Amino acid sequence: MAPLDNAFHSLHQNGLLVLANVADAGGARMVERLGGKAVATSSAAMAWSHGYQDGNKLPLDLLSTTVKSMARVLSVPLTVDIEGGYSDDLKQVGQVINAVIAAGAVGINIEDGLGSPELLVRKVDVARTVADRAGVKLFVNVRTDVYLKNLFPAEQRLEELLKRAALYAAAGADGLFAAGVIDADEIATVCRETRLPVNLLSRDGLPSLDELKRLGVRRLSAGSSIAEFLHGAMGALVSSFLDNGQLDTHALKAHTYGELNALMAAKTE
Template sequence: MTRADQAFRSLHDEGLLLLANATDAGSARIVEARGGRAVATSSAALAWSWGYRDGNQLPLELLRTSVQAMARVLSVPLSVDIEGGYSDDPEEVATVVEAVLAAGAVGINLEDGHASPEIFCRKIAAARRVAEARGVDLFINARTDVYLKGLVAPEQRLAETLTRADFYSSAGADGLFAAGMVDSDEIGELCRSIELPVNLLYRPGLPEIDTLRELGVRRLSAGSAIAEFLYGAGADMAADFMATGRLSTQNLSACTYREMNELMPPV
């Protein structure tokens, strides 16, 4: 039987991997039951499920508990978004990676955010050391926030992303997550210019799936979009029930990322 880590890695060589990011064990099981070849967490959705804001605030023990619960019900590979590793200290990031691997993950998302590429490379290297020590062929998906968080001027974004892709690949990354990139010309240039499989984040305005395949994209993530709709639908149904005593599925709408994040109390 193929090991989960090897199976997850091979999925990036078999066309476009679609990841309907999960919130908890129940949603993870649903994704698998509906045909998901792998399950990935949304860091925001997972944090909200525990009442925390997205942004490196979720306590490690709660992260570990969530990963264990998901791994228990899954027979497909599990990848976990650990944000920026919850620290800029590579050794603390290593502790987080150790925890999620022990809980059953075989892939991670690790994001650079506003940290320097040099610091981020040290985080990647630390994650790789932990995985090798555990004998796990960990798939490290390096997310760069150049586009998503506007780290450089618009005319510099593609060049900066290409530069970071080289840095991160040399540090031990297995994939590049160019979150926020939506322009087809830039997507095509990125896919042609780097060896790492390219992951994109669902956004309105993103090219259609067949176009993404033609451009060479290897992974597409829903991110927190599914959770935003589900929480919004739950809010609408709860409000309607408290007002009328009836349950209605009419006129449901998604919450926004900002609405959900600001709803959670600050740490």
């Protein structure tokens, strides 16, 4: 069997890799048992599972031990969402990447967010250096938030995304996470104009799996959606049990990302 890092790269070459993002070892085991060809974390889901907000809040020791616990139960590749590297200090970013590789990850997601594309280029360079030193063919999936965070007016978004895609490809990225793109014509353009395997985020209005394959998409991620439903369901079950000692499953629904992130805000001293 090919090493897991080589295997993960190969999964992006043909067909559509569907990743059900999870937060812990139990979820990772379930995804593999249900046929997942690889397992991905959601930074938000992982943070919430430890009582932290998403957004560079999760301590490195918790990130590292959680990844290690997931890798222990898996025989398929594991890729870890490290947000923006949990820092803009390149030395600290390198420490984060080294920690998740040492814990068993063979892929990472790293994002530009509200930062400059040039900063993310430097982070990608750090990732390549750290991975080479560790002897791991790390799959660096670069997420650009041009669409997801509405960084530009609608008429400028596609052009800006393609500029960033070219910049990240030249920097050594292995994949492009065009989070927030849902229009079929724009998806086709992104897939045509970048040499990187294109990753999309599951959202309402996204084309079907068959259509995504036809358009050239190589990877589809659930993001935090699974965790949002699970926490919403848990809240409804707990509420009914506290009220009447019964587990009412009839009105289960997801919490929103905003509700969950607000819930995990640190208590004031």
